[in-house]
Amino acid sequence: MDASNNKTGVAIATLTETAVAVPAQKNVTVTANATINNPKLWGPLPTQKPQRYLAVSQIMQAGIVVDNYQTTFGIRDIAFDPERGVVVNGEPVYIQGVNQHHDLGALGAAFNVRAAERQLELLQEMGVNAIRMAHNPPAKELLDLTDKMGFLVIDEIFDSWERKKTPLDFHLIFPEWSEPDVRNFIRRDRNHPSVIGWSLGNEVGEQYTGEAGAAVAKRLHDIAKSEDPTRPTSVSINFAKPGMALPPVMDMINLNYQGEGIRNAPEYVHLKGIRTAPLYPKFREAYPNKVIISSENAAAVSSRGEYFFPVTAGASAPVADGAGGDPNSAHVSAYELYTAPFGSSADKVLGSLADHPYVAGGFVWSGWDYLGEPTPYYSARSSYFGVIDLAGFKKDRFYLYQAHWRPDLPMAHILPHWNWPNRVGEVTPVHVFTSGDEAELFLNGKSLGRKIKGKNAFRIRWDNVIYQPGTLKVVAYKNGKQWAQSVVATTGSASQLQLTGDRTRIRADGKDLAFITVDVQDADATNVPTADNPLSFTLAGPGEIVATDNGDPTDLTSFTSHTRNAFNGKCLVIVRGVAGKPGALTLNVTGAGLKAAQTVITTH
CATH class of the missing domain: 2.60.40.10 (Immunoglobulins)
Known part of the structure; x- marks a missing residue:
């Protein structure tokens, strides 16, 4: 297959025909083998190419083709190494991922190929190389796109097992349907080269039930392995700790929020709920032979283009009325420092991952805003979690991730905008995201100082800027040389x-x-x-x-x-x-x- 999803017409292997008798209402399995010499490998962008092949299976009766089935597939080698992380075709690939819900914004939940492709294109522009399907199997066509575009995928099936989260969720039919669903899920998706692992549950209640919950996990793990012994299993956990029964059952350790620590900063100490120190080291110590992935992190919230004052001096803070949130407008500040009560800012998450290099990377919650779950203001129609809003417009956070995930891309981004007629003479903090290592800020031609980004820092802050209308300009540097520039200016009225x-x-x-x-x-x-x-x-x-x-x-x-x-x-x-x-x-x-x-x- 070429990059445009077209057949090249070149046959590279032929399997031997096999004659079989198929009794009515029965199934027959036919096995055939072929060797592909010097195969073109499937691998993730940008360092590899997602090259694919097409297998054509034909059923013939009396020499006439009566049916055929086409399977697109890729040839690649993937290993999961506790030291090197995810290794694709011999190359360690750090997971720069996002979680994606299934809806397509204004189009609703019905799948559309172009709408999904647009979502993936924007994520790829940000530097994303991996998608976690949250929290149910995706449309098959979405996996066709991730195959074609070179994403890695954690394919997820369940959001609940036997223990319910809501009265009418999957727990009602889990005993009867969990096994056939897992088998059909894996059979449908296992030929997709982009799928690198199976997630069999998300934040399930069985984390709390000791050996009984571990037994459910073991049953699902064994079913998955019987259908596909080549990929690792996981369940994303937000409560289970090292030494509990459930974590060691699966092949990988997938942590939701616990890695960087939940409510683990001074700004969060007044909140109730699960509280943990950063648990990457403890899971590493307990399970040194398992790969650790941050399967869900951040849960930062913002409304594109909305900025509220004062701005927290910390690197992360829970959103609250008057502290990043405005209950009158039901908007959240786009300074990109505010989070759900259990979350952490992008700055804190990326810093924690950098401090624990054995973690294979992670998945941000979430790539795009999605319908429903409107934390913190439930009068809203859609979430505030996305790095990209529901319409597909980039929030400021997009550029923070892009600066980190695409370090070779010259870029600089200034926030906030510079239209503040009611703030003349008032402190209006200016933050810059850049792939450079230092930057100098100018207001109306006057330098406000040149600052170094610093180790494990993901923004440069000028928190004492006094607002005057005019032009803000940033000049970013890398290795002492000019790297990128950006300008925001006070505009005229709309015309x-x-x-x-x-x-x-x-x-x-x-x-x-x-x-x-x-x-x-x-x-x-x-x-x-x-x-x-x-x-x-x-x-x-x-x-x-x-x-x-x-x-x-x-x-x-x-x-x-x-x-x-x-x-x-x-x-x-x-x-x-x-x-x-x-x-x-x-x-x-x-x-x-x-x-x-x-x-x-x-x-x-």
Whole structure:
């Protein structure tokens, strides 16, 4: 298979035909072997290539092909080493992962290939190389994409076992269905080269039940191994400790939040609930021959483009009303320091992982915002956890991870925006994320100091900046040389619109989608970061507007609405063509007091 998912037409091996008799209503297993000389290996980007093959199985009767089945697969060697972590084709690959829920934002839960591909493209831009499927088997087509795009995958099946989390969850049918579900789950997904491990449970109640819970884990582990002896098993734990019955049953130690420590900072001491010191060392000591992965970490929260004052002086703090959270707007500060009560900021998580290099990496909660679970404000429609908001717009946190995960990419990012007419003369902290090792900040041409990022630091802070309108500029350095620059400036009032599509051509099949970003700009074509103008959308041509969004977790406007307010300067319109009717789709966007804009998407 080529990089575009097309068959190359080159046959590299042929298996010998086998004649069998298949009785009615019976199954017959046929085994055949072939050698592929000098195979092209599947491996994760960016250091390897996700090269794949296609196996074609045919059933013939009296010399006529009556059925065929095509299986895409990859050839690779993966080892799990307690010292080197995940080793793919001999190369240690550090897990830079995120957890992903199954929904596609404004499109809902029904799967769409292009929408999922867009999610993965943005994650890859950030530096993500691994996905944990949370907390149920994904659409098969999503694994086709991770195969094609070169992601590593932890494939997960259960969020509960026999002990319930909610009255109507899987515990009701677990005794009857757990074994057939595990077998079918693994049989369906085991030919996907991107799948590197099976997660058989997430934060299950059996962590608390000693040997009885361990027995359930052992049963699931044995079933998984009987279906696929080549991949490790795991269950993600947020309570079980070294010495308890459940952790050693599985092949890997997957820790949710416990690795960096839960509520383990002065800012969290007043909170109730599970509390742990950093447990990476204790698990390492107890299970020196097992790979340790941070299967769920961070649980940081923010609303894109919202900034509240004062800003915590710490590296991580639990969100609360008046401390990172605003109960009136139901938004959370985007200084990217605030978390759920059990979480830790990206800064703290990445620092802890750096302090424990034997940990194979981890998975952030979460890659994208998702529908439901709106911690901390339950009036919202969607979560605040994502590094990317529900519409697919990057939060500031995106650039913190990008700076760390893509160290060879020259980049610098300033926060917050610089439109603060009511803060003239007030302290307005400025933070910078950069892949450089030091940076100098300028306000209206005057240097505010050059600072070193420091060991295990993931931002550079100027916490005493006095706000004056104008221009903020950062110059980042690496190894003493200029590396990257970034500028934010006070803008004029909103006066026009800019439309940018992710693609200008899509298929006229009724399924392919174009995602058009609407930016509200001033007269100088600079995005206005606080704009909330009401916008209207119309589409001409053989297609339709499928959904609109703006990334605001508090916006309860229907996703199918053709009118929506911008949220901090942005809106999203999703369009598709009509199957079998190619043509030009013209999207028009208008807003009171704004110069209208349009863009054309061609369907073919």
